[in-house]
Amino acid sequence: MTTATQTPKRSIQMTDASLNQVIALREKQGTDLCLRVGVRQGGCSGMSYTMTFEDPSNIQESDEVDDYEGFKVVCDRKSMLYLYGLVLDYSDAMIGGGFQFTNPNANQTCGCGKSFSA
Known part of the structure; x- marks a missing residue:
């Protein structure tokens, strides 16, 4: 796993690989656009991660916003209860590649790594 950018302190950490991939997709x-990260009910472990692009004008005052040198990562307050300290990584491996979530708040993670329970 690549190291997460540590300065300044952010609620959601992105590795260089994940940040580069998200910016390329944007x-x-x-x-x-900014990246909105959240959780919703569902998935094999009870909750699943969500990631969508959205217009920065949709950022709410109650949202947590992490700035990565001009690129904003946004999370609603309710999702942040489950995601604080999350490290988002990206791998281009042929098997098991894609975005990977390392969540310190997860009690259990499913085999695919896209859902969790807390």
Whole structure:
């Protein structure tokens, strides 16, 4: 796993690999978007991670916002209860590649790594 960028302290940590991948995906959208990370009910372990691009004008005052040199990662307050300290990584491996979530709040994680229980 690549190391997460540590300065300044952020609620959701992104490794260089995940940040580069998200920025590359955003550029394909052709507009300046932020990344919203959250949780929802579902998945094999009870809760699953969500990631979507959205317009920065949708950021709410109650949202937690982490700034990565101009790129914003946003999380709603309820999801942050489950995601504080999350490390988001990315691997381009042919098997098991994609975004990977290392969540210190998860009691159990499913085999695919995309859902958890807390």
